[in-house]
Amino acid sequence: MSQKIKFKVNGVMEEVNVEPGWSLAYVLREVLNLMGTKVGCETGNCGTCTVLVDGKAIKSCLFLAVKAKGKEIVTIEGLKGKQGGLHPLQEAFMDHFAVQCGYCTPGMILAAKALLDENPNPTEEDVRRGLSGNLCRCTGYVKIVEAVLAAKEMTGR
Amino acid sequence: MGDYSVVGKSVARVDALEKVTGKAVYCTDIKLPGMLHVKVLRSPYPHAKIISIDASKAAKLSGVKCILTGDDVPSNRYGSVVRDSTILAQGVVRAVGEPVVAVAAETLEAAEEALELIDVKYEPLPAMFNAEEAVSTKPPVVIHPDLFKYEPASSFFKLGKRLDADRPNVVMHFRIRKGDIEKGFEESDLVMENRFQTARIQHCPMELQVSVVEPEPDGSLTLWVSLTMMHPARTEFSRLFNLPVDKVRAVQPYVGGSFGRSSTRSELPIAIAMAMKTGKPIKHVFTREEMYYRAGNRIPFTIDIKDGVKKDGTLIARKMNIILGGGGSAEFTVGLVARNCAFGAAGTYRIPNVKLDSYGVYTNNPIATGFRGLGTPEVTFAIESHMDMLAEKLGIDPVEMRRKNILREGEANITGEITHSIGAQECLSKIIDWLKPAQKPKSEGVWKKGKGLAVTNKYTLAPSTASARVEISREEGIALYHGAEEVGQGCDTVMAQITAEILGVSVEGIKSPPNDTSHTPFDSGAYSSRQTYWSGNAVKLASEDARRQVLEKAGSILGVSPDQLEMKGGLVYVKGKPGSKIELSDLCGKFPDGKIVGNGTMVQEFAAEDPETGQIDPKLAAEGKRLNTSYAHTAKGVEVAVNTETGEVKILRVATADDMGFPLNPKSCEQQAEGGLGMGIGIGLYEEVQLKEGVITNPNFTDYRIPTFYQMPSNENLKVMFAPVPHKDGPFGAKGFSEGALAGMEAAIANAVYNAVGVRIKDIPITAEKVLKALKEKEGKK
Numbered sequence: 001m002s003q004k005i006k007f008k009v010n011g012v013m014e015e016v017n018v019e020p021g022w023s024l025a026y027v028l029r030e031v032l033n034l035m036g037t038k039v040g041c042e043t044g045n046c047g048t049c050t051v052l053v054d055g056k057a058i059k060s061c062l063f064l065a066v067k068a069k070g071k072e073i074v075t076i077e078g079l080k081g082k083q084g085g086l087h088p089l090q091e092a093f094m095d096h097f098a099v100q101c102g103y104c105t106p107g108m109i110l111a112a113k114a115l116l117d118e119n120p121n122p123t124e125e126d127v128r129r130g131l132s133g134n135l136c137r138c139t140g141y142v143k144i145v146e147a148v149l150a151a152k153e154m155t156g157r
Numbered sequence: 158m159g160d161y162s163v164v165g166k167s168v169a170r171v172d173a174l175e176k177v178t179g180k181a182v183y184c185t186d187i188k189l190p191g192m193l194h195v196k197v198l199r200s201p202y203p204h205a206k207i208i209s210i211d212a213s214k215a216a217k218l219s220g221v222k223c224i225l226t227g228d229d230v231p232s233n234r235y236g237s238v239v240r241d242s243t244i245l246a247q248g249v250v251r252a253v254g255e256p257v258v259a260v261a262a263e264t265l266e267a268a269e270e271a272l273e274l275i276d277v278k279y280e281p282l283p284a285m286f287n288a289e290e291a292v293s294t295k296p297p298v299v300i301h302p303d304l305f306k307y308e309p310a311s312s313f314f315k316l317g318k319r320l321d322a323d324r325p326n327v328v329m330h331f332r333i334r335k336g337d338i339e340k341g342f343e344e345s346d347l348v349m350e351n352r353f354q355t356a357r358i359q360h361c362p363m364e365l366q367v368s369v370v371e372p373e374p375d376g377s378l379t380l381w382v383s384l385t386m387m388h389p390a391r392t393e394f395s396r397l398f399n400l401p402v403d404k405v406r407a408v409q410p411y412v413g414g415s416f417g418r419s420s421t422r423s424e425l426p427i428a429i430a431m432a433m434k435t436g437k438p439i440k441h442v443f444t445r446e447e448m449y450y451r452a453g454n455r456i457p458f459t460i461d462i463k464d465g466v467k468k469d470g471t472l473i474a475r476k477m478n479i480i481l482g483g484g485g486s487a488e489f490t491v492g493l494v495a496r497n498c499a500f501g502a503a504g505t506y507r508i509p510n511v512k513l514d515s516y517g518v519y520t521n522n523p524i525a526t527g528f529r530g531l532g533t534p535e536v537t538f539a540i541e542s543h544m545d546m547l548a549e550k551l552g553i554d555p556v557e558m559r560r561k562n563i564l565r566e567g568e569a570n571i572t573g574e575i576t577h578s579i580g581a582q583e584c585l586s587k588i589i590d591w592l593k594p595a596q597k598p599k600s601e602g603v604w605k606k607g608k609g610l611a612v613t614n615k616y617t618l619a620p621s622t623a624s625a626r627v628e629i630s631r632e633e634g635i636a637l638y639h640g641a642e643e644v645g646q647g648c649d650t651v652m653a654q655i656t657a658e659i660l661g662v663s664v665e666g667i668k669s670p671p672n673d674t675s676h677t678p679f680d681s682g683a684y685s686s687r688q689t690y691w692s693g694n695a696v697k698l699a700s701e702d703a704r705r706q707v708l709e710k711a712g713s714i715l716g717v718s719p720d721q722l723e724m725k726g727g728l729v730y731v732k733g734k735p736g737s738k739i740e741l742s743d744l745c746g747k748f749p750d751g752k753i754v755g756n757g758t759m760v761q762e763f764a765a766e767d768p769e770t771g772q773i774d775p776k777l778a779a780e781g782k783r784l785n786t787s788y789a790h791t792a793k794g795v796e797v798a799v800n801t802e803t804g805e806v807k808i809l810r811v812a813t814a815d816d817m818g819f820p821l822n823p824k825s826c827e828q829q830a831e832g833g834l835g836m837g838i839g840i841g842l843y844e845e846v847q848l849k850e851g852v853i854t855n856p857n858f859t860d861y862r863i864p865t866f867y868q869m870p871s872n873e874n875l876k877v878m879f880a881p882v883p884h885k886d887g888p889f890g891a892k893g894f895s896e897g898a899l900a901g902m903e904a905a906i907a908n909a910v911y912n913a914v915g916v917r918i919k920d921i922p923i924t925a926e927k928v929l930k931a932l933k934e935k936e937g938k939k
Contacts, residue, residue: 036178038185041857076179094177101645105176129867135361135865139835141866141869142872
């Protein structure tokens, strides 16, 4: 039985007819056309589908869409800096060459956003622990760590 | 390094903004009206006859639009090097996962449900999983009885003598014969022989492989490919479906990581067949499990190496017997990797007597294919482990032993190719300065520390083709059309840098439209680290062609000769007289259609090796001809801690020093080097596709682990260094190196583990179980 649910996505109230088995990732991509959220494994291991649900980093491939009812969701398309424009994390990922193929990037940036919101002054160790649910095959993570630590300075400003 | 303003600088990546904002389009993001979704019913058997297929119930399911079996599609064969694959199984399946029936439906759910309703009856056939059995002259199973009738799919080389009439499962037998191997062993003071093995690895790009095909009303097709080698794939598939090439357009959105997996084009033809049958757009997305079965694996190697050395460490003779255990179809496996791994064994050391045989074989395991390094990291594991073992036995310094044997500029390597642009000594020096191998680290309790290093190379194969076009118009500015394929390595940025350097503008002033065969000139694609050299040279030539035309025209207007002119920031002016100038955009109007068009094609003649000996014709070598495009060189250093109670290996610090000729974009080069180290740690320590009777038992990220943030050492303990030695024919001296970035890690780790606890692990991954077992055996011997 499909169910009509309402939830906020990137600040906009959406009303979607959701089938019981649909994941949030499926609804974001296939119903709402928010293709910035990627899918890489559908088992919750790779983190490419990470979005923010009420500010927490959630793997949207394992999160049932019906559970999004009444929640506030932020995808990469909705990430903004304080003055609009790019978020410091997005700028830091660009400046520090933390992007290669880019497929993990949206999920990685959102996971980093949740991390910095919870702990505005993380150590390198905290960043590694906080992001260890997100995989990247290109970078060896070196420049991603650099970018998140640099963004911490920028958000602190 | 020259005095450049754009190349050699860490210019920001041109693709970064799209990628950090989620706007970058990948194949999986393509949606077309009326699109049907494909699921494939796959063989559960490693080797079986198909007795019957009943899809009648599935066909009645609501939403199902098309069901195809082997009978409904062209039965002719295709492939990357040898044409041994069919679109859907034709009566026989040769590996678990091979596609048998394909369903297209309005929804993915309907397609999935339909698969459940299809009844396929098989008669299992004897299956063979062991590559050593497969390679024998009397194998228990002959997997492709028609192998000798198959066509070659590539212009790289004709199969002919590469097949082995006595060995029916061998699809590539490559040989190097140099000097007199037996005499070499006789003259040696020490002869040592060992066997090394490497595991099956999955490429694990984060993107899932996707095929999207749209049929056009005029019978032509548009293919969206999440693959590399877009142009060659288009040619091969238009042939397969008997379509003129110009009726097939291929479009390449961003590719979400390749690492060689794109060298299998396994299932794009299914989507093509579906689109032709239904007249509807088709989308086929692999699951992660399907990636393990059908996007290819790194081929497992069994390497027997026998070395003869003098007391002072001089290499006199080397014999290598290499078996590559492929799958039920060859993919790149046997065509290229079995041949090319030999060049990995060729590019670093001087050895007067060599006998090398490598065999690419079929087995009934899932397909295996090219992987970052095309065989070099695998042979390096054997060679560089052996170098340490030999030095220890001789009681000499392993570093000095390497130094003594490293090829020098102008010397012939083991294939007779003349060495040029070799930074191996410099790479080694940088690693030694950083690692300080002579200083034994202090161990703590059960954690014993050790250091290890390796030096090696990665060839870029040849021949190859690349074209590029630069268009300058008042309306569009500067547009660069090149066929280098952006799979994450940053080539779009580097290509734009080359044009920007030559036209005196900044990278922001250059547009690079996405790859699309309707406007992108031919390029062989992203493999063998070839784009820096080939595409880079084509872009350089096209940019220089545009520049020449600009300067000639401006010169005639300003009344000076072109060599008195300078080009900078969209202006052409007389050197020393900036007032005497003309704007680039104003010049456009003086050209036909208001457009300055510069064209460039990189053409270079290469020699082909003698298939019996692997040797270049010495006359051609003396003329400066080569077998390979170039060789990147690399050295790796690592310090580990090994837990003597659990066998666990921890990477404490790691470094690479790389010779890429000239770093066109240093930060981009760092990206490749760091990624190579990360991948090397995974492959060295724990990655392995596990098989049981041809079934993969860990086809997911839960059971097959790739390195996370946690498996890597801290940034402070990870070091990237450059030791560039320019290549005379590379663009600005550059050569490709991103596969070399991986090569050497496994051996460096193995050497470090030995240094720490005195056990020699000869098969990777070096898991805790293996280390612990070896430690116990060592204890037992005492």
